[in-house]
Amino acid sequence: MIRSAILALFTCTVLLFATQQAVAQSQPYQWKATPALHELPTQYANENAVIIMDQRLHTFLSDEKEGLLLYTTLHKIIRVNKEQGVEMFNKVYVPVAYDAEVQEIQARVITPAGKVINLPADKVLDEEEDGRLYKKFALEGVEKGSEVEYIARIKRNASFFGLEVFQSPVPCAEARFTLTIPAYLVFTCKGYNGFEMAADTVIGEQRISYGSCSNITVVENEKYAQTAQHLKNVQYKLSYNLSKDKDVRLFTWNQLAKNIFDRYSKPEEKEVKAIAAFLKSSKINGETEEAKIIALEDYLKNNISINEQGIGDDAELIEKIVKTKVASNEGFTKLFALCLQQMDIKYHIVFPSKRDDIPLDEKLENYRLIEDPVFYFPGTGKYLEPTNISFRYPYIQPNWAATKGLFLQNTSIGNFNTAYASFKNIAILPYEQSSHNMEVTLRFNSNLDSVLMHSKQIFTGYGASMYRPAFHFLPKDKIQDFTQELMQSVSNSKNIRNIKVANDAFADGYSNKPLTIEGDISSAELFEIAGNKLLLKIGDVIGPQVQMYQEKPRQLPVSVEYPHSLDRKIELTIPDGYSIKNPDDLKFFITEKANEEGTMGFISTYKIEGQKLLIDIHEYYKETAYSMEQFDAFQKVINAAADFNKVVLVLEKKK
CATH class of the missing domain: 2.60.120.1130 (Jelly Rolls)
Structure with missing residues (x-):
């Protein structure tokens, strides 16, 4: 995917100039040694279950050997009111990223009588469902009126873009988010839909951002409604490295545009030759620009097989793709873009702010939300979704239209070619x-x-x-x-x-x-x-x-x-x-x-x-x-x- 390729490249770039300033790891987050049941507000009495507290801590720490690391701590306390709530929370699934290491999971049940039942460490199991990894554990003693509490500590390589969504199928009385980073880094951190984030504070060698939200209700699945854009969430991204250049903003939308332009519009000589031979053998033609676009899309989607993950390292190499007729999403997009370029068809890469997903924010450049591109053709005013074989020009998935999109537009300064970013409306058919x-x-x-x-x-x-x-x-x-x-x-x-x-x-x-x-x-x-x-x-x-x-x-x-x-x-x-x-x-x-x-x-x-x-x-x-x-x-x-x-x-x- 474009997103994973871009994030990997930028992460490496930042780590190269990030100072190896060591920051001592703070004391591990602990729960109360002697827990007691919380007093439940009357407004939640008839709920199946309620999250008493949902605390999430993201801590960036420098390590002399491993570089900058991200430690995430999740701490939840859930009151179970009814049998349906028991069914919902007697088993817990903690999602785990593919590159993450779960360092510890603690869990316990506090019964209505005040008895504490701790989860044995060997009861935490690995689980995979629908291609996602989880840590799964079943809890004993969960009954009506009890509380489920767990803490998960997860370590992974630093990612400079974050997203935490706090809405769930049950209401939440109190949600908290804390971002702790080395003081020489400055993150932009923002809450959405009522989640309030305070200005960051520097304490010693750490910069801390804190936010909270109370009484988070359940967003019901209503007919003819899109829920994602209304969910309470927190997003962050790295904006400045004060140890390098305090006046240079990192990870801007323009920086993204330039990087993608370099990736898709500056082919190597062997790629140029491979594309030329490919187009010649395909016999793609058309009297108008639109006819050429249609013919190219039809040929590519009928003759190149797309494997989402690709098959081996060759799935992104243009000269291999045109021979094997197999490409990853990333490789197929690049092939498509280079064919358009060689056919002298002007296009812009656009990242939609999808109506059925968390929207892009023009003022917070969260590359984590950047994923599937579409092509916009200024000559026709229409769009094309390159890797979706079910949709053909001029149709893209409808929830990707009638919204704003991040347009990456090519520009020339003398003999220097690059691109810049701007947000514009993506029109949908009348x-x-x-x-x-x-x-x-x-x-x-x-x-x-x-x-x-x-x-x-x-x-x-x-x-x-x-x-x-x-x-x-x-x-x-x-x-x-x-x-x-x-x-x-x-x-x-x-x-x-x-x-x-x-x-x-x-x-x-x-x-x-x-x-x-x-x-x-x-x-x-x-x-x-x-x-x-x-x-x-x-x-x-x-x-x-x-x-x-x-x-x-x-x-x-x-x-x-x-x-x-x-x-x-x-x-x-x-x-x-x-x-x-x-x-x-x-x-x-x-x-x-x-x-x-x-x-x-x-x-x-x-x-x-x-x-x-x-x-x-x-x-x-x-x-x-x-x-x-x-x-x-x-x-x-x-x-x-x-x-x-x-x-x-x-x-x-x-x-």
Whole structure:
């Protein structure tokens, strides 16, 4: 990954000029020798569990042999109130970085009766889940009303960028963070979303930053919300080395831009030759810049296999990649960038401030949050995600757009080429270009015991980009199941025939050709017979809809993955001798503002022409973000679609 490569390079650079000034290690952090149960504030009485105290200490110490090291101490005390809380905390997992050494773990349980049960050291086990390492231990004696306490001490090589998130699935009464560093280093340390950090203080040979936050509530997983950007957290980064040059700020965004420019835009002679031969053999061409971008992306993603970690040391060497056709993410990105450069296609590397992650801060250059790049093409104004084979130009993951991004722009000063950094908005496609539309015709068979339906689903923009990968990466037998399930969702019937798919190729997305999936459906589940009436579940033909009913007050503003519209045209042939008694149930006009379309809405109209009932539905969300003040309107629009889902037409036999 770009992030790991950049961090490694910069860490080495700083360590080279960091003074080897020894700092005596402070006394190890200790818990109370004789613990007692804490008095629990009444506000937490009904919680499954509550973190009484969450203390995290980051200490940088110089060692004559190992250089600068980071010692992290985690200390937590958790009160368990209910059985569910017991299940949550009778086993504890402490995450461990791949380059870290866990020096010690202490844990104990204080029962409601005051008995202390210590964890034997040999009960701490190594565990690996989903590629992450943990220290795991099970605790005895955990019951309602008890407290779980543990301390973990971890040692690792210094990392000059830190992030600690303090929100969890249970509330926290008190959280504390302390950063202790040699006095000759100056870190910028900042709390977010209400976590307060005080100014640093120099005591002897140590510089100390301290912060705290009380009464940290749980951020609920709400529908249409992004939680990460609202989490209470602390971040830090090294800004100055006073022993070297007290006026030179380290790890700036411009410094990052220059370093990445050097890495991706200054190939060695052997790399230039390898790229030239590669492009010649690929026969990539195009009349316009955009056509060349499309052709290059298609060729690279179809012919070079990306292995996230790479295979051996050769996975980042350009001359090896073009021979073996295997690359790491880092190697693939570099290959892509050098091809663009040799084809004289101007691009900028951009690091998105992702909407579903902790955002970048323009004033605190935390390289730890820098990871996956995208390419921006000033000539077309569009983007490309180089290592994601499921997305193709001009689409990047929607949560990476409609946000700010760190743009690394090339510049020339005389004969000297470099780059500088700036934050700009990453545009997302307007709502008209992303849709999930439907065209449906319905009629009853001659015996009036089944509804015959032809349903056509039409996807454009991001709507199509979410489904196209399935037609490329699923096995053939699974593709049929996929389309069958999609059609079944709008009919409640498995009797589906003549399924046809059009414009499912990645190349169709470049020009936004609509991906269409259609078929014929026979359904006895869409209606019921009640005497001389037919009860047609017309609302079901648009498929299941989300309902939003808040039992608790809304916590977070609304986040929509991407702006989009949903237009449905439904044509029902009314059986001879029948009339519709409640057609006005189809009429909806729910928008952001009364009598105005605004930025969101659900509008349904109908007309009857002879034996034809024609329904038009226009649902739309023009923005990705809606404020708390707009939540009530958003909820009404979402629920309008769900309410249409429940509409049942009454077809009554004429007398």
